[in-house]
Amino acid sequence: MKLGYALTGSFCTFSKSLEALKTLAAEGYDIYPIMSETAYNTDTRFGDAQFFRDEITKITGREIIHKIEQAEPIGPKKLLDVLCIVPCTGNTLAKLANGIADTAVTMAAKSHLRNSRPVLIGVSTNDALGGAAKNIGHLMNYKNYYFVPFGMDDCVHKTKSMVCDFSLVSDSLKKVLAGEEIQKKIF
Numbered sequence: 001m002k003l004g005y006a007l008t009g010s011f012c013t014f015s016k017s018l019e020a021l022k023t024l025a026a027e028g029y030d031i032y033p034i035m036s037e038t039a040y041n042t043d044t045r046f047g048d049a050q051f052f053r054d055e056i057t058k059i060t061g062r063e064i065i066h067k068i069e070q071a072e073p074i075g076p077k078k079l080l081d082v083l084c085i086v087p088c089t090g091n092t093l094a095k096l097a098n099g100i101a102d103t104a105v106t107m108a109a110k111s112h113l114r115n116s117r118p119v120l121i122g123v124s125t126n127d128a129l130g131g132a133a134k135n136i137g138h139l140m141n142y143k144n145y146y147f148v149p150f151g152m153d154d155c156v157h158k159t160k161s162m163v164c165d166f167s168l169v170s171d172s173l174k175k176v177l178a179g180e181e182i183q184k185k186i187f
Contacts, residue, residue, distance in 0.1 A: 001177070004080040004112065005060070006034035006105045007052075010087035010124035011044040013163060014052055017086050017122070020169035021059050024084075027170060031060040032080060036092070036103040040066040071104045075111030082176055083112045086122030086148065086169055090132035093125065096145075097135035113144055118176045122148040122169060128162030146181045148172040 005021055007014065025031055033056045043049050056064055065071050074080055085092065085105060092105060096119075101110040109119055121139065125132045128150070139145045148164040149172070168182060175182050 003029040004083040006085045008036045008089045008092045009038045011046040013087045016166040034065040036105045071108040075114040084120045087124035088121045090125035090127045093135040097138040122164035123150040124163045126161040129160040146176045
């Protein structure tokens with residue numbers, strides 16, 4: 001099973017995303033790592049970009065796709081069976097909902113979807129119950145988009161923020177492979 005695993009700029013969730021990635025690698029998936037250019041290049045208080053790149057390369061055994069021109073052949077070559085975008089920011093959700101392909105991750109999704117193959121989204125945005133809500137709603141109604149269960153991560157201090165349950169990425173992927181989605185409230 002060939003799996004694309006993409007990370008976008010929700011840097012505070014990268015450690016949890018890498019744990020999910022390790023689980024998928026241990027389960028034997030053939031993983032092609034993808035990062036948005038911002039995720040690939042940005043050092044933050046949550047860690048240096050080089051550290052995350054090294055970890056992802058070590059886990060997957062592959063170089064990271066991080067440029068649009070590297071992602072474009074994914075569809076024509078039918079490279080992936082499933083594309084996971086974990087974490088998927090509000091910015092990326094908006095681009096996906098509106099057909100914009102201006103990063104390696106959004107191009108990977110566009111190219112992959114041309115083959116009517118599934119995309120699994122792990123939401124992570126401080127604006128899920130604000131401006132990003134309409135984009136989440138649109139994607140939930142589009143064919144071939146599936147979601148890792150998600151809920152509010154801090155309803156007191158971040159009243160519009162939601163994040164996926166990273167511990168359910170593997171289970172969500174198994175459901176996607178069966179053409180289903182986990183129907184479970186996590187919060």
